[in-house]
Every structure is written in structure tokens, then in C-alpha cells.
Amino acid sequence: MDIREGTIPTALGTAVTATGYALKQKQGSNKMVANTIFGFGLAHVVLGAIDLVQHRR
Numbered sequence: 001m002d003i004r005e006g007t008i009p010t011a012l013g014t015a016v017t018a019t020g021y022a023l024k025q026k027q028g029s030n031k032m033v034a035n036t037i038f039g040f041g042l043a044h045v046v047l048g049a050i051d052l053v054q055h056r057r
Contacts, residue, residue: 016037017041
């Protein structure tokens with residue numbers, strides 16, 4: 001099985017971003033934690049996407 005470099009960080013970042021977004025929408029959640037998780041996920045998506053573009057075949 002051949003997985004392109006950047007696929008795993010992009011998928012992980014998508015899941016973490018969705019979790020952060022869900023926490024941002026939830027009433028009573030800590031907004032600072034939700035924004036941190038959201039930003040961490042977005043960073044993984046961006047860095048994974050850069051890897052996918054740089055290592056095209």
C-alpha cells in the first residue's frame with residue numbers, strides 16, 4: 001500500500017479541525033481551548049497539503 005506523504009497529517013488535521021469547530025459551537029465550552037484545537041487542526045491541514053503538493057508524482 002502506497003500512501004502519499006502528507007495524506008496522514010491532512011486527514012488528522014481535518015478530524016481535529018472538525019472537533020475544534022464542534023467545541024466552538026457548543027454552549028458552555030471553553031472558547032480558548034476550542035480555538036486552540038481548531039487552529040492546531042488547521043495547521044496540520046495546511047502543512048499536510050503543502051507536503052501533498054511538493055511530493056507529487
